[in-house]
Amino acid sequence: MSSFSNKPSFSKKQMNLKDRITIYEVARVAGVSLATVSRVINNQDNVTAKTKQKVLETIEKLGFRPSAVARSLATSKSTNIGIMIPSTGYMYISNMLDGMIDTAKIYGYVTSLFVTKRTKEDAKNMIELLIRSHVDGAVIYDDELGTDEIMTIQNYHIPLVIIGHKMENESLGSIEIQFNEPVLNVIKEYLGKGNNDVKILNILNQGRIMDEIRDSILEYGKNSNKNIEILNYNDSYSLVYEGMKSYFKNHKKGFFVCPRDSLAAAVINAALEEGLKVPDDVQVLAEVGSKYSYIIRPEISSFSIDMFKVGSMAMRMLTKLLDPNDDSKDKSVKISATYNKRQTTK
Amino acid sequence: MSSFSNKPSFSKKQMNLKDRITIYEVARVAGVSLATVSRVINNQDNVTAKTKQKVLETIEKLGFRPSAVARSLATSKSTNIGIMIPSTGYMYISNMLDGMIDTAKIYGYVTSLFVTKRTKEDAKNMIELLIRSHVDGAVIYDDELGTDEIMTIQNYHIPLVIIGHKMENESLGSIEIQFNEPVLNVIKEYLGKGNNDVKILNILNQGRIMDEIRDSILEYGKNSNKNIEILNYNDSYSLVYEGMKSYFKNHKKGFFVCPRDSLAAAVINAALEEGLKVPDDVQVLAEVGSKYSYIIRPEISSFSIDMFKVGSMAMRMLTKLLDPNDDSKDKSVKISATYNKRQTTK
DNA sequence: CTGTTAGCGCGTTCAT
């Protein structure tokens, strides 16, 4: 039962590639107890400089690396944060992801990714994995998750930061993304000038935020007796481009609201190639712009949010929720899209 | 010493939010031993349908979720795969990431991200974390990592798949990305027609792959007595755009090779706005194209690789390395960029 | 300052 009985490095099933150096091994070689080794690797101060040195050397010699798994089990903290996002090749999501990872790293957290496929079922599976994986907390940007799912996670005492919608409680913060109002304001102004030819590109599975923008425009149109046309498409530049080319055969004007700038470009290209003028005949507005908004000619009027910053803010908020001696007060922040009027609108 | 002494759910320091339901709890409530519960949650067949049912019910009732951490420690397998990539907002990287995650999920793995900041030191830190985190394997696409670092990781018996360069051994596979040859072929053909005005946009920290393309072109130029000009810029559309605008004040032609299509667009926009014709006066080639290559007008001639597929292939290769009863043979695959000649070259 | 010991939650023999 003494400490040497603990490392029978031979009696393993697969002794071919299973021989991780443990804290026991280090202790044995250095001639100290494992508690001392533990103190050293955790930078406790109550160790003699000399023994510390000795331990450090044998750690180096043996190439010992502490197991985060064992540590997690012992401390019930994983220094691991879960990130839940939908699977999309969109720039704004990967920018956000970069922001999250960047600040997670600053605070010493490793991140695990739980990517959902835009179905409720898949979202539930990911929640399962998230809970089992023992993350200390999670940042969630996912349209498929409702309040009930969020609460399921919270039942397991996992602090959360939700991006996109306002939610708040003891261990739950949120970053609200405000596209709605800014977009609607531009539309209102346009309609206010007596125009009545706003058309919305409605993309299937475009996400909740886009849906909300669409609905708010539709509602405003109804209330103000304006005719808002809906153009339905699947999500693809090519499909929209082809569709709009035939559309412009017998429609020669309009104010087109598009979810992303690539789709706006599809409308613009189609219009120009059908001999129409932008923005004189057709005007185009992109709800979510990337850098390509000002790379493409004519430059696309679009809204934008610094998603890197959003991701970064969300992660910082989470680390505060995780920090016991932090009297956080701001558990919900709102960030609005800014409008960049460029060349595709008048 | 009997099993009931094992769950003193009160004597915790913070009994406020630490009360994860364990397998002990389930066993106690269901009136069975924890071994039985373990069998049930691992779908072992040697359990009576009746007791299995009983256990399942109490699991449901208690909302028990097995701890992946404890399981990892017990089995020394984490069902967790590490992904190491550089921090960039480039589409082709996030596409690759999507591909990796997508197939990791199919094989039942969770992924942890280790993002490096394009410095050797940061890369080393990430390696540290990777090793400590007990991943079962890792996929690496990172320019900062040399053979020595790769081998460091391998010392810890972590199966690896390297993207970008050919490497291979027992538990190490690779996906080689071939941009070099295809790009060089186009350049060769152009130079072969008697032209002598190729210019390369050289972006700082553009990554090893871009550097290699540059060097191979330079070398070819030297060997064939052709003058290849280098234009140095920092990585930013705006910087290149402004730089090229003044460049075109006193240069009226050239064949420009650019790392990415956004940078190619900078050259194109600058040229057009200085009254030059594309491709009549200036021709532009993008080494790595995205969908914006065919969205932008004039459409950009570019090379492309389906990076989603690359990521997916890498991950699949890794899962095979991880599978003990898989006699994998293909431990290194090569995938070449395809050329899409469009409107910015003749 | 250092060593001993008892868990963390689960998988896994070995008995029964």
Next chain:
DNA sequence: ATGAACGCGCTAACAG
């Protein structure tokens, strides 16, 4: 078919 006991690698009291 089921249960008791040990080990995975490490942290955290508690002694000394």
